[in-house]
Amino acid sequence: MSMNNQGRPTRAGEASGPELGTISGDRGLDHEEPLIFELGRPGHSGVDISDVQVSDARLGGFKRRAPIGLPGLSEPEVVRHYVRLSRMNYAIDSGLYPLGSCTMKHNPRLNEAMARLPGFADVHPLQPQKTVQGALTLIGELMRWLTTLTGMPAVAMSPKAGAHGELCGMLAIRAAIAAKGERRPRVLVPESAHGTNPATAAFAGFTVDEIPAKGDGHVDVAALKAKLGSDVGAVMLTNPNTCGLFEKPIREIADAVHAAGAYFYCDGANFNAIAGRVRPGDLGVDAMHINLHKTFSTPHGGGGPGAGPVVLSERLAPFAPLPLLVHDAEGFRLIEDRAELPEGARPFGRMSAFHGQMGMFVRALAYMLSHGADGIRQASEDAVLSANYILASLKDVMSAPFGDGPCMHEALFDDSFLEGTGVTTLDFAKAMIDEGYHPMTMYFPLVVHGAMLIEPTESESKESLDRFIHVLRGLAAEAKAGDVERFQGAPRFTPRRRLDETAAARKPVLRWKQPELKRAAE
Numbered sequence: 068m069s070m071n072n073q074g075r076p077t078r079a080g081e082a083s084g085p086e087l088g089t090i091s092g093d094r095g096l097d098h099e100e101p102l103i104f105e106l107g108r109p110g111h112s113g114v115d116i117s118d119v120q121v122s123d124a125r126l127g128g129f130k131r132r133a134p135i136g137l138p139g140l141s142e143p144e145v146v147r148h149y150v151r152l153s154r155m156n157y158a159i160d161s162g163l164y165p166l167g168s169c170t171m172k173h174n175p176r177l178n179e180a181m182a183r184l185p186g187f188a189d190v191h192p193l194q195p196q197k198t199v200q201g202a203l204t205l206i207g208e209l210m211r212w213l214t215t216l217t218g219m220p221a222v223a224m225s226p227k228a229g230a231h232g233e234l235c236g237m238l239a240i241r242a243a244i245a246a247k248g249e250r251r252p253r254v255l256v257p258e259s260a261h262g263t264n265p266a267t268a269a270f271a272g273f274t275v276d277e278i279p280a281k282g283d284g285h286v287d288v289a290a291l292k293a294k295l296g297s298d299v300g301a302v303m304l305t306n307p308n309t310c311g312l313f314e315k316p317i318r319e320i321a322d323a324v325h326a327a328g329a330y331f332y333c334d335g336a337n338f339n340a341i342a343g344r345v346r347p348g349d350l351g352v353d354a355m356h357i358n359l360h361k362t363f364s365t366p367h368g369g370g371g372p373g374a375g376p377v378v379l380s381e382r383l384a385p386f387a388p389l390p391l392l393v394h395d396a397e398g399f400r401l402i403e404d405r406a407e408l409p410e411g412a413r414p415f416g417r418m419s420a421f422h423g424q425m426g427m428f429v430r431a432l433a434y435m436l437s438h439g440a441d442g443i444r445q446a447s448e449d450a451v452l453s454a455n456y457i458l459a460s461l462k463d464v465m466s467a468p469f470g471d472g473p474c475m476h477e478a479l480f481d482d483s484f485l486e487g488t489g490v491t492t493l494d495f496a497k498a499m500i501d502e503g504y505h506p507m508t509m510y511f512p513l514v515v516h517g518a519m520l521i522e523p524t525e526s527e528s529k530e531s532l533d534r535f536i537h538v539l540r541g542l543a544a545e546a547k548a549g550d551v552e553r554f555q556g557a558p559r560f561t562p563r564r565r566l567d568e569t570a571a572a573r574k575p576v577l578r579w580k581q582p583e584l585k586r587a588a589e
């Protein structure tokens with residue numbers, strides 16, 4: 068078996084024509100899967116249809132002059148194609164998904180059943196509002212849960228992801244600053260922040276000023292205070308932070324930010340660690356996005372869909388974007404028009420054409436109602452317990468830079484345990500794939516070298532965590548024993564092996580061309 072330039076065994080037939088040899092290059096029961104256009108043959112079809120006799124006159128100018136290039140396959144071929152493709156994905160439904168910062172938890176099937184109820188699934192955003200009172204009631208009820216859990220007076224529902232929610236919050240802050248006639252172009256962001264934070268601040272027109280982290284993984288409060296001034300519009304802070312640690316002086320930070328006339332944006336992606344235990348409103352937060360697709364289940368990954376509602380403080384609530392959901396004598400109503408605004412409302416604009424992700428809203432509310440406030444609190448506590456179990460079970464063989472105290476919902480390791488082995492964080496992560504696990508988050512946060520961030524969530528059983536710990540302990544031992552080749556060659560058991568990640572980002576090939584056309588173009 069030879070290897071092609073992607074490091075995958077060459078399929079027989081790939082280089083030498085269409086006939087299959089004895090060695091397919093497929094592994095176990097996982098098949099290499101071509102595109103459906105490469106599989107199809109002209110003239111093949113899933114059904115037998117006799118030639119339909121329609122006169123040319125009736126078709127008029129619409130009669131096709133040439134085939135349109137649909138792939139021709141039988142029904143079983145089509146089914147197998149898509150099932151095989153689905154098996155090339157790793158999913159929370161196929162195993163533990165330890166990505167830190169992502170909260171990859173189990174998505175209860177109950178939520179799916181609710182989201183598929185025709186009254187929710189078939190609703191259209193342009194329906195007359197009196198025909199969608201049920202859907203609007205559901206959004207209103209979800210808003211009540213979000214404001215109650217966060218202790219904040221208002222929430223904007225239209226942002227479609229965490230990053231979109233950040234933008235919404237920062238645009239509200241920009242509008243509030245402008246309304247006061249002030250100029251505050253600077254935003255302070257800790258160096259441990261998720262990349263979306265500085266990107267959002269810059270996109271909203273601010274300049275980004277970094278706050279250093281201390282050696283213990285916490286934000287340097289003295290450095291933060293020293294940077295505050297009359298030109299600072301906001302501080303963007305994540306709590307628990309991206310090292311999995313709770314920033315205890317958060318009230319002190321909020322007070323200093325407010326005293327300087329600035330606003331406090333909190334990245335709420337890690338709300339799964341504290342929901343039901345701490346209300347961000349009590350901590351002095353002015354704006355915080357909630358990733359419904361992280362904290363409140365609802366499937367995510369692969370780029371969406373998501374939902375990132377933003378809770379707003381009293382000071383920012385007037386600037387919430389359109390549409391506004393109000394409840395009056397006639398029922399629920401979405402205000403889309405500035406002429407109808409309630410007193411005091413000064414929306415900065417709108418985030419999207421419609422009012423949010425209905426399917427995500429249904430799933431999130433189903434999660435909340437089925438757990439109840441107690442259950443949400445229990446989920447947060449169990450998520451923190453699971454992460455501490457991982458930290459305590461691995462810190463003797465993997466290096467944990469902040470492993471002294473307990474962590475919150477994620478356990479952070481660095482690569483110092485690999486020093487001198489020739490194995491990198493990337494190699495270690497790739498070797499996990501061969502053991503049947505999706506890698507943890509790698510090289511984030513940037514404040515530790517070769518970071519490995521593990522978030523087990525509350526939805527893994529102790530047995531599942533024990534298996535995972537056993538595998539990581541085994542890999543750590545093999546790395547230290549000097550089996551470099553096993554790591555550098557990993558993954559071995561996947562249809563695709565090491566990809567050129569730089570080329571994938573810089574020179575993406577986004578379009579498939581028929582081989583004949585490709586050759587002709589070259």
Ligand SMILES: *Cc1c(COP(=O)(O)O)cnc(C)c1O
Pocket residue numbers: 168169228229230231261263305309334336337358373375
């Ligand atoms: C996931 C995440 C975001 C961004 O959320 P998206 O929904 O992916 O846009 C922002 N900050 C942190 C800390 C996150 O983990």
